[in-house]
Amino acid sequence: MSPKVKLFAALGAAGVGLVALLGVMFGTKGSVRSYIAGKYQRVEAESKGSSAVYTSNQSPGVVAKSISSRWKPAERVNDPGGSFLRYRSAIIAVTAAGAGQTGSRIYVDDQRSGYNRWYPYVGGLWGTFSGPGETFRGGGPAAGK
Amino acid sequence: MTARSLLRRLARALVIAGVAAPALTATPAGALPVLEAADATELAQSLAEATEDQDVCYGWEVTVYDYGGSGDGIDQGSSLGVGKSANAAECAQWVIFEATITYTSASSESEDSASFSVGSNVAGAPTAADLRANGISEGALLGNNDDQAVANATLLLPALMAEKGLAEPISLEANTQPLPASDKATGTPGSDWLRKYGAAVAVTALLFLGGLGWAAWIFFREHPFAPAPVRNISSSRRSGGLSE
Numbered sequence: 061m062s063p064k065v066k067l068f069a070a071l072g073a074a075g076v077g078l079v080a081l082l083g084v085m086f087g088t089k090g091s092v093r094s095y096i097a098g099k100y101q102r103v104e105a106e107s108k109g110s111s112a113v114y115t116s117n118q119s120p121g122v123v124a125k126s127i128s129s130r131w132k133p134a135e136r137v138n139d140p141g142g143s144f145l146r147y148r149s150a151i152i153a154v155t156a157a158g159a160g161q162t163g164s165r166i167y168v169d170d171q172r173s174g175y176n177r178w179y180p181y182v183g184g185l186w187g188t189f190s191g192p193g194e195t196f197r198g199g200g201p202a203a204g205k
Numbered sequence: 206m207t208a209r210s211l212l213r214r215l216a217r218a219l220v221i222a223g224v225a226a227p228a229l230t231a232t233p234a235g236a237l238p239v240l241e242a243a244d245a246t247e248l249a250q251s252l253a254e255a256t257e258d259q260d261v262c263y264g265w266e267v268t269v270y271d272y273g274g275s276g277d278g279i280d281q282g283s284s285l286g287v288g289k290s291a292n293a294a295e296c297a298q299w300v301i302f303e304a305t306i307t308y309t310s311a312s313s314e315s316e317d318s319a320s321f322s323v324g325s326n327v328a329g330a331p332t333a334a335d336l337r338a339n340g341i342s343e344g345a346l347l348g349n350n351d352d353q354a355v356a357n358a359t360l361l362l363p364a365l366m367a368e369k370g371l372a373e374p375i376s377l378e379a380n381t382q383p384l385p386a387s388d389k390a391t392g393t394p395g396s397d398w399l400r401k402y403g404a405a406v407a408v409t410a411l412l413f414l415g416g417l418g419w420a421a422w423i424f425f426r427e428h429p430f431a432p433a434p435v436r437n438i439s440s441s442r443r444s445g446g447l448s449e
Contacts, residue, residue: 062429064429064430066419066427066429067423067424067427070419070423071416071420072416073412073415073416074412074414074416074419074420075416076412077412077413077414077415077416078409078413080405080408080409080412080413081409081412081413083409084405084406084409088398088402091398119374120374121339121364121365121368122368125338125339131397131400132400133394134394134395134400136340136357137353138357138358138361138364139251139364140251140252140254140255140258140263140362140364141364141375141377141378142364143361146394147394148394148395148396148397149397151390153377155376155377156364156374156375156376157374157376171393172389174390175384175389176383176384177380178379178380183388185353186390186391186392187388187389188387188391190385190387
């Protein structure tokens with residue numbers, strides 16, 4: 061292969077990479093909030109839209125899986141009553157709909173409101189808690205091996 | 206779950222926070238227990254509340270093999286209490302998160318390993334695949350937050366039972382009281398966008414930069430636009446037999 065052909069191949073690869081990079085950077089939009097807003101039915105909104113409640117006729121497990129597979133949470137905490145997903149832009153709780161109802165309710169809050177609302181469940185895990193020992197111990201003897 | 210249980214949970218969390226302090230400073234990190242006493246108590250009580258609502262006992266059983274020297278053993282607990290198995294006479298129906306964690310010695314060439322499954326006497330109960338589909342992984346059991354991984358997996362079982370129609374669903378109860386002034390969310394997570402698209406950005410940036418680097422290397426090392434070498438006409442003439 062002549063040097064000129066190799067040069068054009070390299071520039072072609074760089075061009076494809078640049079186009080793809082720009083496509084990812086400027087062609088992707090949305091957030092976990094917009095995903096939920098577009099997929100589930102909103103039933104409540106407060107605090108100028110920073111908090112909202114949605115419903116779904118799917119089970120909490122299916123909803124939590126759907127949200128977390130589309131937008132991977134930074135952290136997740138499970139509870140017998142549902143799941144908490146933590147994002148930079150939101151704390152999301154997915155729980156069963158009320159007694160006698162099927163499906164689930166999805167609570168979307170900002171960090172402060174979400175931590176406050178779900179303090180009994182995520183208190184100490186995702187923030188400060190009144191008292192020491194707010195995190196699980198963690199770490200096996202060869203952690204990180 | 207009732208308001209009473211919510212208050213109980215809050216009070217318990219406060220008690221646990223106080224109990225955990227000396228435990229955290231006094232107990233060196235070792236293979237066992239996987240869950241500190243306070244965390245195990247909290248987990249057992251959460252499971253007990255689920256059992257109250259669903260009439261199904263839940264538990265965890267983590268077998269640890271530590272070839273590094275701190276000893277083998279089993280960390281277990283359930284709705285019935287810390288150290289007690291859910292597979293007991295008191296429980297007509299039980300579901301247990303079972304895991305095995307193996308820590309190899311420092312001199313071993315083998316890597317640490319972990320596996321998990323779900324044991325139950327309920328037909329159609331959740332499986333390891335269900336847990337995996339909800340983010341539980343073997344890797345998490347080997348990480349720094351192995352205790353959280355065990356708690357997360359075990360606490361997922363009641364929700365999965367409800368999802369499969371084998372038990373009543375349980376609802377979360379929101380806190381409506383103001384938090385203590387010192388309590389707030391900390392450690393804001395990194396960008397959601399980067400978590401979703403970070404790999405794509407890395408691959409495309411690598412292709413772009415790699416292509417540019419390759420092009421630069423060819424340009425400076427192989428001189429693709431340099432003039433073609435001039436043939437030595439006189440020698441060519443000589444070889445062609447032309448002479449004056």
